[in-house]
Amino acid sequence: xxxxxxxxxxxxxxxxxxxxxxxxxxxxxxxxxxxxxxxxxxxxxxxxxxxxxxxxxxxxxxxxxxxxxxxxxxxxxxx
Amino acid sequence: xxxxxxxxxxxxxxxxxxxxxxxxxxxxxxxxxxxxxxxxxxxxxxxxxxxxxxxxxxxxxxxxxxxxxxxxxxxxxxxxxxxxxxxxxxxxxxxxxxxxxxxxxxxxxxxxxxxxxxxxxxxxxxxxxxxxxxxxxxxxxxxxxxxxxxxxxxxxxxxxxxxxxxxxxxxxxxxxxxxxxxxxxxxxxxxxxxxxxxxxxxxxxxxxxxxxxxxxxxxxxxxxxxxxxxxxxxxxxxxxxxxxxxxxxxxxxxxxxxxxxxxxxxxxxxxxxxxxxxxxxxxxxxxxxxxxxxxxxxxxxxxxxxxxxxxxxxxxxxxxxxxxxx
Numbered sequence: 001x002x003x004x005x006x007x008x009x010x011x012x013x014x015x016x017x018x019x020x021x022x023x024x025x026x027x028x029x030x031x032x033x034x035x036x037x038x039x040x041x042x043x044x045x046x047x048x049x050x051x052x053x054x055x056x057x058x059x060x061x062x063x064x065x066x067x068x069x070x071x072x073x074x075x076x077x078x079x
Numbered sequence: 080x081x082x083x084x085x086x087x088x089x090x091x092x093x094x095x096x097x098x099x100x101x102x103x104x105x106x107x108x109x110x111x112x113x114x115x116x117x118x119x120x121x122x123x124x125x126x127x128x129x130x131x132x133x134x135x136x137x138x139x140x141x142x143x144x145x146x147x148x149x150x151x152x153x154x155x156x157x158x159x160x161x162x163x164x165x166x167x168x169x170x171x172x173x174x175x176x177x178x179x180x181x182x183x184x185x186x187x188x189x190x191x192x193x194x195x196x197x198x199x200x201x202x203x204x205x206x207x208x209x210x211x212x213x214x215x216x217x218x219x220x221x222x223x224x225x226x227x228x229x230x231x232x233x234x235x236x237x238x239x240x241x242x243x244x245x246x247x248x249x250x251x252x253x254x255x256x257x258x259x260x261x262x263x264x265x266x267x268x269x270x271x272x273x274x275x276x277x278x279x280x281x282x283x284x285x286x287x288x289x290x291x292x293x294x295x296x297x298x299x300x301x302x303x304x305x306x307x308x309x310x311x312x313x314x315x316x317x318x319x320x321x322x323x324x325x326x327x328x329x330x331x332x333x334x335x336x337x338x339x340x341x342x343x344x345x346x347x348x349x350x351x352x353x354x355x356x357x358x359x360x361x362x363x364x365x366x367x368x369x370x371x372x373x374x375x376x377x378x379x380x381x382x383x384x385x386x387x388x389x390x391x392x393x394x395x396x397x398x399x400x401x402x403x404x405x
Contacts, residue, residue: 007138009137009290010290041137043293044090069185
């Protein structure tokens with residue numbers, strides 16, 4: 001089980017825009033370096049990427065939820 | 080002699096002690112937001128207090144040095160990695176040409192500083208190397224760093240004049256990065272615009288720093304405040320928090336609409352039409368710069384005497400750092 005951590009404080013979004021599809025859904029396959037969401041802070045959007053390949057098990061932060069540096073955003077079952 | 084920026088971090092800028100004397104024409108002082116941490120980075124690197132450092136916000140850069148270098152990282156707690164190996168913060172680090180420096184996830188606070196012997200050697204603009212991003216002035220091309228930038232490092236062997244640089248900063252001297260702080264303010268100039276109860280709320284409530292915080296200012300959430308009713312004078316906007324345009328002080332607190340106070344910091348605009356109800360004293364500006372979003376903050380009123388005493392105390396601390404006595 002790998003954890004995807006937020007590098008930043010701010011607001012976490014699971015989709016690139018309000019009317020867009022989410023980057024990934026729970027149960028989807030993710031690859032190393034794949035974007036799973038963005039964190040907004042200081043008027044900038046920073047992509048959050050997976051360091052592991054596998055299945056994205058679960059998001060631990062809701063869409064538009066607040067995050068702090070080091071918070072677990074999602075967990076990935078590797079393989 | 081340069082640092083090659085491989086990843087820029089969120090908002091990494093060149094800063095020194097600031098650009099003074101131009102606020103009257105709209106150019107703010109800029110300079111390191113957490114001055115004490117920045118000066119400590121210089122002290123460790125073997126510089127004078129005047130050399131420019133890199134200010135990193137939340138997420139640090141990844142860079143490679145093309146020469147042997149002496150660096151030090153101070154400020155918000157973060158893992159410093161040289162070629163992937165964790166090294167000590169608040170300590171002098173020797174790099175060999177080709178070494179790569181990167182950072183872990185921030186463990187508290189907001190800003191950390193990278194000092195390098197010889198200083199970051201960007202051109203001096205209006206007396207300072209500090210970046211004023213909104214104006215595109217100073218620093219590296221007037222902006223935060225980007226991947227691919229070659230950031231020049233000065234060739235000076237450190238200007239300590241033969242004094243042996245500090246190896247590390249004692250724990251007792253290091254600033255703290257706390258989740259709950261008390262910040263001293265002087266009421267005014269426009270505190271008479273709030274009702275008595277409004278002023279009591281400002282000085283009595285516990286405020287939470289929102290993520291809307293940068294070099295320009297920091298926004299806090301908490302209860303609403305009431306303004307005294309009045310016929311808005313000619314030239315003032317229609318909101319009760321509006322005044323006829325006036326000069327802003329760095330550290331001044333404005334409350335647009337009576338909600339969410341904003342404290343102006345070192346890149347603030349120089350004037351505008353919001354009533355400034357109190358001003359954070361100069362000695363406590365660093366405290367704001369160190370706050371992470373979510374920091375619970377109280378504004379404690381003080382008079383001029385206490386504000387000046389705090390400024391004196393801060394100068395004494397810096398003198399102790401530089402070994403120059405008081």
